Amino acid sequence: MRILLAIGAGGFLGAIARYLMQLITVKWLPLAFPYGTLIVNVVGCFLIGIFYGLADRGNMQSPEWKFFLTTGFCGGFTTFSTFSYEVYTLWKLDHTFYFSLYIGLSLTLSILATFLAISLVRSI
Numbered sequence: 001m002r003i004l005l006a007i008g009a010g011g012f013l014g015a016i017a018r019y020l021m022q023l024i025t026v027k028w029l030p031l032a033f034p035y036g037t038l039i040v041n042v043v044g045c046f047l048i049g050i051f052y053g054l055a056d057r058g059n060m061q062s063p064e065w066k067f068f069l070t071t072g073f074c075g076g077f078t079t080f081s082t083f084s085y086e087v088y089t090l091w092k093l094d095h096t097f098y099f100s101l102y103i104g105l106s107l108t109l110s111i112l113a114t115f116l117a118i119s120l121v122r123s124i
Helices: 002-028 035-056 063-077 080-092 096-123
Strands: none
Touching: 002 035, 002 063, 035 063, 035 080, 063 080, 080 096
């Protein structure tokens, strides 16, 4: 139960951080390119790398902190960070086929799903 509460609290803070970072980015870079999302994704990937690196070294005091920071905060901030860590894990384990398949399927199917969903909603 404590891990679930830690994830929920981290997700709450991560979602707020994402919203605020995107507001700030749009204020400073009001262009058509989605800089806010790009920056959030890159920062989230960097943070999850730090958090998992610390956990691997034994620098996390408890499992709750690990889940608060990774699944909670980074997950609420951007799920792209989880994707990047899973890609890293596949690469680290020399699963080249799965590494490539996961990247290709994730990007292609996610983009297609977005287009399909928008088309379906527009047709209703």
